[in-house]
Amino acid sequence: MSVTKALGFTAAGIAAGIKENGNPDLGLVRNLGPDHTAAAVFTSNRVKAAPVLWSEQVIKDHKLQAVILNSGGANACTGPDGFADTHQTAETVAAGLEIGAIDVAVCSTGLIGTRLPMNKITEAVPTLIQQATPEGGADAARAIMTTDTHPKQAVAHGDGWVIGGMAKGAGMLAPGLATMLVVITTDAVIGADDLDSALRTATGATFDRLDSDGCMSTNDTVIAMASGASGVDVSWQPFTAALTTVCHELAQQLLGDAEGASHQISINVRGAASEQDAITVGRTIARNNLFKCAVFGQDPNWGRVLAAIGTTDAIFEPDHLDVSFNKIKVCIGGSIGEPRELVDLSGRAVEVEVDLHAGEHETTIWTNDLTYDYVKENAEYSS
Amino acid sequence: MSVTKALGFTAAGIAAGIKENGNPDLGLVRNLGPDHTAAAVFTSNRVKAAPVLWSEQVIKDHKLQAVILNSGGANACTGPDGFADTHQTAETVAAGLEIGAIDVAVCSTGLIGTRLPMNKITEAVPTLIQQATPEGGADAARAIMTTDTHPKQAVAHGDGWVIGGMAKGAGMLAPGLATMLVVITTDAVIGADDLDSALRTATGATFDRLDSDGCMSTNDTVIAMASGASGVDVSWQPFTAALTTVCHELAQQLLGDAEGASHQISINVRGAASEQDAITVGRTIARNNLFKCAVFGQDPNWGRVLAAIGTTDAIFEPDHLDVSFNKIKVCIGGSIGEPRELVDLSGRAVEVEVDLHAGEHETTIWTNDLTYDYVKENAEYSS
Structure with missing residues (x-):
């Protein structure tokens, strides 16, 4: 109705x-x-x-x-x-x-x-x-x-x-x-x-x-x-x-129902010095094609997450960054954390959590992965 | 050597x-x-x-x-x-x-x-x-x-x-x-x-x-x-x-030799009020996934070019924008120009030209299309 x-x-x-x-x-x-x-x-x-x-x-x-x-x-x-x-x-x-x-x-x-x-x-x-x-x-x-x-x-x-x-x-x-x-x-x-x-x-x-x-x-x-x-x-x-x-x-x-997506990804950014920093970091990760392809390939590639964060002007220290994929903290203090083999990305829902350790603000940005079908829909359908 | x-x-x-x-x-x-x-x-x-x-x-x-x-x-x-x-x-x-x-x-x-x-x-x-x-x-x-x-x-x-x-x-x-x-x-x-x-x-x-x-x-x-x-x-x-x-x-x-690309795209932005404006506009188009998919699909989708330009803070008037694909001016004055059917994107080289009609500066940004093979390489190869 x-x-x-x-x-x-x-x-x-x-x-x-x-x-x-x-x-x-x-x-x-x-x-x-x-x-x-x-x-x-x-x-x-x-x-x-x-x-x-x-x-x-x-x-x-x-x-x-x-x-x-x-x-x-x-x-x-x-x-x-x-x-x-x-x-x-x-x-x-x-x-x-x-x-x-x-x-x-x-x-x-x-x-x-x-x-x-x-x-x-x-x-x-x-x-x-x-x-x-x-x-x-x-x-x-x-x-x-x-x-x-x-x-x-x-x-x-x-x-x-x-x-x-x-x-x-x-x-x-x-x-x-x-x-x-x-x-x-x-x-x-x-x-x-x-x-x-x-x-x-x-x-x-x-x-x-x-x-x-x-x-x-x-x-x-x-x-x-x-x-x-x-x-x-x-x-x-x-x-x-x-x-x-x-x-x-x-x-x-x-x-x-996003075009061609095979994963729904929530990117929770916390420990930000401001809400705007949290939004900027979340959005920059969400728009990173390498990260999006990695999720499609079920690869918890936290290096690509850090590389994306590093392009922002948010307040953080590179060696204070923590990143989790589906609760497995694969990156601790900007370096190698728990084994990435522990992460299971076979399900449709993917939770990425980033802690900037720079403050008290947080937000969540939602995005999708980058797939063959996304390319297909947008190469064949004009909009 | x-x-x-x-x-x-x-x-x-x-x-x-x-x-x-x-x-x-x-x-x-x-x-x-x-x-x-x-x-x-x-x-x-x-x-x-x-x-x-x-x-x-x-x-x-x-x-x-x-x-x-x-x-x-x-x-x-x-x-x-x-x-x-x-x-x-x-x-x-x-x-x-x-x-x-x-x-x-x-x-x-x-x-x-x-x-x-x-x-x-x-x-x-x-x-x-x-x-x-x-x-x-x-x-x-x-x-x-x-x-x-x-x-x-x-x-x-x-x-x-x-x-x-x-x-x-x-x-x-x-x-x-x-x-x-x-x-x-x-x-x-x-x-x-x-x-x-x-x-x-x-x-x-x-x-x-x-x-x-x-x-x-x-x-x-x-x-x-x-x-x-x-x-x-x-x-x-x-x-x-x-x-x-x-x-x-x-x-x-x-x-x-970019991963999985099928087209090399040059984006020439001219008529910009500053070189920085030209760079910003060229880069924003180059990073627009919908535009990149369209080129892969050999579709001279100038609407996606305009939608990308519209997200920038460059100086321009929306109804003054001209866009050409391979010398065919498909968009004139922010509106419909020459028929898009005249554009041939079957070759590897694609030339996109944008005239902002806002000044004398120009630049060229080079990029690639977004293809199945890009997704494949970046989903399967960790970097």
């Missing part, structure tokens, strides 16, 4: 013919109110797709009544014509719902640098609107898939209110957000400032700690909408906790 | 049994003088191997009489014991040559985090010294190979003097230097300051522009030695030009 689990939302997902294979490619999530509070975070990439440029504008009044999402084309790097396409998409939805285009956000995902087939989208919008129901969440989640092998949905329950979410994304999971589109809905009564701050806190601790391949998309968008339909006021703390749970579950689903 | 092309040098390469497969693994380059001028640059990785820590010390007086190099083990992350091993190696060579250990640099390459078989090295050194001849350059070049498929050597001739060089490295070719060991010799008469400055200039324009997989080694070392045996004084300009030629040729050989 995902985005339609909370009261006050309808959704739909249909095949508009944007994808050549005839799979669902157009989704809608509608907020029926009574509140239309909204917040969003977007890619920090300076090359932003037209739908991101559009949605950044319409979210400024902290209100949305609908989000339309398409797969089959990113509408990125398409110039003024591409922006006009996004605008037209929003206007078409707005006309069908008898609202203003300023209350319609647009999300797109797929190949960069090609125009969308606008005639197919405008033709399909009336059907999309007509099919939107309180049971349509799963259809919407399916319509936004690209190389995802399954739809991603999550739900968390509060005291008289609910948060639901859907996500797509299987590659380019990187900082600042992943190539992912996420829509989160809630029937709680919450102010715009609280929703915005809760969303930034939740995404900062979840999606922003995901770094599958170090690449950052032009289209990443996370939108949260609150309908207030439960009639229950929430306070920031429990709402943010529940929102973080939903974001964490979606993030783990994204990681689990 | 490489390092023994210049007058005043002898070299040797033998199998000391460090590598389990019995291949050559120990090399020596000796400077017979009359001058013993030397300069060196090392990895900027903060996790430095024992031989780097040693060689950084002994180069401080700008004099060397010999370099001993081993493959089969990096002697990195081996703690004080590993440093003692390097020291002992230098002392053993020094004793055999009846010189001081302070005149002996040490280079190692291979797996990080394991001790070297010191008994084999100390046993082999007398033979190594005995076999060093003015014809031994090729043997030395072969002894330092790891996953290299062939030895790398280059020579440039000046007016009465010669520069020769050898290199190893096939993976971890990255900034600050690649995982590579390079020894350069010359019989020119040149002062220590000039040699140092020439070496920094030449490596800055060549090895430092190489970024095969974004990873940085713990062991990278480039050593230059001048014997003065030609008796010919050189001025800085022609010497630096010839040295740059030798470094460029060796760098291109390294790139051509």
